[in-house]
Amino acid sequence: MFKRGGNMTEATENPFASLHYSNVYLTILALFGFKLFIKISLNCLSYFYIIRGNRKEAARISAEFYDFGQGHRSWADRSPLHDAACQGRLLVLRNLILKGHNVNVLTLDHVSPLHEACAGNHVACVRALITAGANVNVTTIDGVTPLFNACSVGSVSCAEVLLENGAKPQGLVFQPSPIHEACRKGSGRCVDALVRAGADVEFDTPHMGTPLYTACVSQEMECARRLLRAGANVQKGKYMESPLHAAAGKDSTAIVKLLLDFGADVNARNMELQRPVDVAPPSSLTEGFLLVYEATPRLLSQMCRQVIRDRLGRDRFHLIKALPLPKRLRNYIQYM
Template structure:
């Protein structure tokens, strides 16, 4: 058989082509593997490329491993190239026990990444009230600077009303205005997070204050979120306010939408005297003294009404 193949040039050509095809295929496969490995390496070469063992333990919530590393002398304030600390990742993973251990070992609760993100911002991103409480109890600033990512805006946009309540209780300004975002109330309306809208309003957020000339009511109307529109109006939102385009909320609502129909009826209907009185009383009491309503010598139903309960 071997002699016949040697004598047959076509057979030699056939096997040569097979060899060439296999060789090329293997070369291409090897190249793809190398490219894949390179892409994987490049993908992993961000802020996590230089993560420490502390970062890994905090990220995975491995408390025992974290404590052992701390006892071995690892620096709890070690950061990646993007200034991400172990405390950042512990809070992002809602690992409150790891966050406590890091703080107890001296972790900086106000450390910021190169983008200005704090551990408190991360806790509010994932709705970790426990981590937020631990950070605030240990000196975390409840409110960011204007040019930094804001925890209360983040919590409002994500629907994390528990974090919103915690931040306000620790001194965050409920009307904190960031030029490109507006107020937390406006952010919650844009994101259609009704629980956060309700929480912010009950804590005394200015129902008229949004972003530039755009009110929270404009934002809710544009999103066709009738439930939030009703809530804002209950708290005294101005139905006749005009935005930068000189539109009233009803004109900002989608044409023929449920919200547009509701606003048209609302404009034509006189408001109950009880509602007007409630708004007037709350205005006179003032946001800083809302907590005193509970101590007024009034029947419980009336106190509840004044507090929108």
């Protein structure tokens, strides 16, 4: 009892003992936090290089700091197939496939050789990879598909090959959309290929709105024309912002005229209760055109054309050419 009391007395007389243990715990916690901070920083740095397209630097960082006894083999390494597909080296690619290389090998960010071939517009490599069993619907960690890459570079040949071999023309709402990318980059032929394959011309995503809205924001008139001819809703944009708002805000008078020909509502209001004329740059050509348009009665022929198209419905637009009408009238209904 005396000894126990003695220890208590000793602890009481040594107030630095508990403080010493507290400092040890704080030091351990600080070291752990610092180590965690370093790992997070390196991960962010690797991801930054991946986004910038410098995967080799990302691989170097990963190999140097995250090599857990695997002989300097980085988990972000690109395979020889990736390099051959990226450079369009068809003979090298075929030899690698014959040697048994996996055509579905992925990098750190889940980029496949097929992604690389499509991004480089190497249609022969795309065919070779698909013939060897490449997954046409593989997605990166960001949800990017090979079809998206093909549309991003305007490669209608690669897009058609992918679609012919089972590529989905449209992904999920929160995935990068091929048809939006085609509109953003002004690839009208890719838009046509996607529409023929069944892509929804009114596919609405939270961050980009409809393809038509994207085409208007990007001032890509030909893409907007193709979408409208395919039956895209001229009023549907992004939330309450119509495609006409987007075109007016960009001072794109030609696209404004196109949208109005297809029946865009000049009095539509956005979330700020502004009409298209209100968002047009002051004293601009577009503002003047909209003011004149508002004061001018619409043509009866234009109104009749829109009524006919509405009655037919988007799913039956392809039947217009079979109607027993003069060619000139059929072309007028089709905006040809």
